[in-house]
Amino acid sequence: MYKLLFDLVFKKMDPEKAHHLAFFWIRLAASVPGLRQLVRLVLAPRDPKLRTAALGLDLPGPFGLGAGFDKNGIGIDGLAMLGFDFVEIGTVTGEPQPGNPAPRLFRLVEDRALINRMGFNNQGSARVAARLKARQHTTSTPVVGINIGKTKVVPETEATEDYLKSTRALAPYADYLVVNVSSPNTPGLRNLQAVQVLGPLLWDVRKAADEVTHHHVPLLVKIAPDLADEDIDEIADMALHLGLDGIIATNTTIGRDGLLADPARIEEIGMGGLSGAPLKERSLEVLKRLRARTEGRLTIVSVGGIETAEDAWQRILHGADLVQGYSAFVYQGPFWMRRVHKGLSARLRASGHPTIADAVGTAKSV
Numbered sequence: 001m002y003k004l005l006f007d008l009v010f011k012k013m014d015p016e017k018a019h020h021l022a023f024f025w026i027r028l029a030a031s032v033p034g035l036r037q038l039v040r041l042v043l044a045p046r047d048p049k050l051r052t053a054a055l056g057l058d059l060p061g062p063f064g065l066g067a068g069f070d071k072n073g074i075g076i077d078g079l080a081m082l083g084f085d086f087v088e089i090g091t092v093t094g095e096p097q098p099g100n101p102a103p104r105l106f107r108l109v110e111d112r113a114l115i116n117r118m119g120f121n122n123q124g125s126a127r128v129a130a131r132l133k134a135r136q137h138t139t140s141t142p143v144v145g146i147n148i149g150k151t152k153v154v155p156e157t158e159a160t161e162d163y164l165k166s167t168r169a170l171a172p173y174a175d176y177l178v179v180n181v182s183s184p185n186t187p188g189l190r191n192l193q194a195v196q197v198l199g200p201l202l203w204d205v206r207k208a209a210d211e212v213t214h215h216h217v218p219l220l221v222k223i224a225p226d227l228a229d230e231d232i233d234e235i236a237d238m239a240l241h242l243g244l245d246g247i248i249a250t251n252t253t254i255g256r257d258g259l260l261a262d263p264a265r266i267e268e269i270g271m272g273g274l275s276g277a278p279l280k281e282r283s284l285e286v287l288k289r290l291r292a293r294t295e296g297r298l299t300i301v302s303v304g305g306i307e308t309a310e311d312a313w314q315r316i317l318h319g320a321d322l323v324q325g326y327s328a329f330v331y332q333g334p335f336w337m338r339r340v341h342k343g344l345s346a347r348l349r350a351s352g353h354p355t356i357a358d359a360v361g362t363a364k365s366v
């Protein structure tokens with residue numbers, strides 16, 4: 001049914017407009033008394049066996065929505081209603097900003113992929129914090145991660161202060177906090193992945209988060225798939241050294257290899273981060289590398305090219321404590337989460353592992 005809707009409506013629309021329309025419907029459904037519970041009942045039934053713990057949090061399952069879909073935290077309940085076990089909002093920057101000029105989101109349907117150069121369009125840390133504060137007393141509160149990044153106009157040398165502004169405003173409302181240094185769409189941002197810069201930045205964010213909260217807010221860093229393998233190892237070592245809680249791998253890629261789409265079209269689209277199916281292989285590779293290096297001492301959230309329950313299950317077996325998806329949600333629609341959960345549940349039961357957490361990183365013995 002969603003395929004029909006996608007082919008007849010969304011595919012013909014500008015991708016960003018389609019996103020806003022779909023997100024509007026999701027929020028509308030979640031705001032109608034009774035409907036939210038009904039939709040949730042249909043789309044989000046979960047096997048209690050999928051319940052898992054990670055980052056000191058109790059989650060109904062391991063499968064969350066990646067950052068970027070809900071940049072401003074306006075539709076958290078609607079997204080949880082559709083079945084995501086946790087929702088990562090953002091990227092939020094210190095200051096509000098419009099992002100890059102449109103068009104800035106493109107579909108490569110034949111590749112089941114997206115290219116985006118949104119450029120962190122968001123309402124800024126103060127406004128998003130006020131929104132999260134206002135929903136503190138709502139009854140349904142899924143686990144919410146907050147992903148923070150650098151405001152475009154802030155020079156790289158002043159990046160820390162911008163991240164700290166977001167941290168101070170948002171950490172009190174975060175179940176976990178993510179320092180995003182891996183978007184290809186903010187000039188210079190990925191330079192912050194160099195460990196000499198990243199280490200002090202994460203250290204300062206950690207301190208600032210501790211100053212504004214009474215409890216430990218888990219802190220993670222989100223990395224790019226385009227890093228060299230040695231850089232991944234260095235970041236893993238640094239994360240362990242700093243006592244970071246986890247790593248999210250990966251963000252979108254600047255690579256364009258192996259695409260089926262017409263090269264002229266890809267050329268015409270131009271700059272941006274590629275996500276979806278073409279990212280699958282590299283994202284899995286990065287996960288394996290991180291797991292080998294950290295041996296279960298860090299929480300790893302694997303994201304990039306996850307389309308099926310089998311994809312998610314393979315990530316878990318190869319060391320992901322949690323998984324996330326974004327692009328496949330666009331292509332597969334609101335029943336996607338249900339399918340993934342059902343498939344995960346079947347695989348977990350067939351594996352003989354009592355819980356998801358027991359299955360994490362067991363790939364070699366399976």
Ligand SMILES: Cc1cc2nc3c(=O)[nH]c(=O)nc-3n(C[C@H](O)[C@H](O)[C@H](O)COP(=O)(O)O)c2cc1C
Pocket residue numbers: 066067068069071090091105114116118120147180183222250251252275276277279303304305306324325326327328
């Ligand atoms: C339109 C779009 C916007 C995104 N915006 C962000 C963002 O603001 N911050 C971020 O950390 N990742 C962002 N991402 C990256 C996703 O969170 C995810 O890491 C990436 O898309 C790979 O997962 P996927 O293959 O399941 O889409 C965005 C992805 C897309 C497609």
